[in-house]
Amino acid sequence: MALASPTHYKYSQLVNEIESGQIKIPQFQRDFVWDVKASAKLLDSIFKNYPIGTDLPLINRTVY
Numbered sequence: 001m002a003l004a005s006p007t008h009y010k011y012s013q014l015v016n017e018i019e020s021g022q023i024k025i026p027q028f029q030r031d032f033v034w035d036v037k038a039s040a041k042l043l044d045s046i047f048k049n050y051p052i053g054t055d056l057p058l059i060n061r062t063v064y
Helices: 011-020 036-047
Strands: none
Touching (some): 011 036
């Protein structure tokens, strides 16, 4: 079993992989609860290269 390793994504690459289906939000993910202001603050932090914590993406390697 392979161990997880950190991966660094550019924001545009992350969005592209979500849109193409390579990265998906798993069914066990909670409902979206952030308001527009909180979402904008997160994006602002990402664009400024501030640390934002960790997310654990589930990467879909199956091509449909």
